[in-house]
Amino acid sequence: MTNNGPVTYEYDRIADRKRLDFISAAVAERAGDKASVLDVGCGNGVISRHLGQLGFNVLGIDVSEQAIARAKELNTSPRVSFEVLSAEQLVAQGNTFDVIVCSEVLEHLHQPSSLLATLHQSLKEDGILVVTVPNGTGPRELLVTRPVLKMRAKNNWLWRLVVGVKKSMGYSGTTVQSAADNLDHIQFFKKSDLETLSAENSFRIIRFGKANFIEDVFPFSFLAKRIKALQWLDCKVADVLPYRFTGGFFSVWEKVR
Template sequence: MTVNKPVTYEYDRIADRKRLDFISAAVAERKGDQVTVLDVGCGNGVISRHLGMLGFNVLGIDVSEQAIARARELNTFPNVNFKVLSAEQLVAAGDTFDVIVCSEVLEHLQQPGALLATLYQSLRKEGILIVTVPNGTGPRELLVTRPVLKMREQNNWLWKMVLKTKKTMGYSGTTVQSAADNLDHIQFFKKSDLETLSTENNFRIVRFGKANFIEDVFPFSFFAKRIKALQWLDCKVADVLPYRFTGGFFSVWEKAR
């Protein structure tokens, strides 16, 4: 695999670029020019297109027709394809891959172990599974995601005030990663939870990485979204803090047997 032009990013946030760099570096360690990559729950295809730009053959799948339509619309790489497809359908077809990327997906699933068991069957013997998830006890999930979900459930005056304030301050609530209708977090993983989940599904985690620290927490987020240097500093701070303080986990998994 060779890169013939400067690397560019569709992501604007430094934390998202850091996650993409972790994924790209792990994929690049695979030997050979015909490495095949599956991007599960690919959303709008940002990760798939980035890996395609680096020269890898990528299939991005998602069950959201809306997300895949957007991914296809944005795609310009002949080595990248997108399909409305479930992981179970790939297993039924007998397709296998050198690398499977499962980025910001498991936190949305009622039974994440069921998907991991399916991905095990789609991963070649010496392949790797790259998993990224928010830290369920990190600053963002504790101080933003969980309170927001609770307020929305109650639909009280406080929730309406939050919506009005976010709109006034320019927070759209959309994401560049996916155009899917429902992006709620229903799983909140600690590092130990990921380790247990991997073992239960015949994987072992061979590498961990960290996302950012408090960039996503208001009022710091209001300034950080406008000042890249603050985002960069926040990511560097996360690297030196214990894992429990990171906003998200990056990890590389291998088959245990």
């Protein structure tokens, strides 16, 4: 692995950088100079481009043409490429990888096991799968995501009020990671759910990591958005609290042999 210059971050939030550092460290531990990395559901390609900076050869795939178009537009690394492609199509081509990254993807799928079964086929026998997902019973999902989804489904005066207040406070509803049209969460994973899901698809989880604590919950989010020190502190607090309090799970999976 080679890195010819200072590493920069496209992510501004400390929690996002923490996730990116976890992924990068996991890839670096397992991958050598010629290792192949697949970024599944890569969105706008932030993770792929970061790994490219570190010297890895990365293919980012997504079924969203809009997201891949943005990823290609932003890409300047010859080590990184992007394609509008499903994981199933990749298997049909017979390609396998040393490392597969599946970051903030499974929570959007009706049948996450279908993707995991496909990724199992795409992963080399001694490879690793790096998975990150929100904690389905963590502060953000319980206090923000689920209530917002319920309000939006009703589309009543309360939802319109929330939208108006968010816009007035600078919350656009967009994400750096993806330009896809639909980013709804339809799966809410506990730590035990991930362990069960991995076992059902012939994986075992060999490492867990934690994201942040309450930074994503209003009104803390309003302050933390403007004060980086609060974001940093919130991530440190998450590290010492039990897993059920983290906003998200980072994990490294390997095939069951």
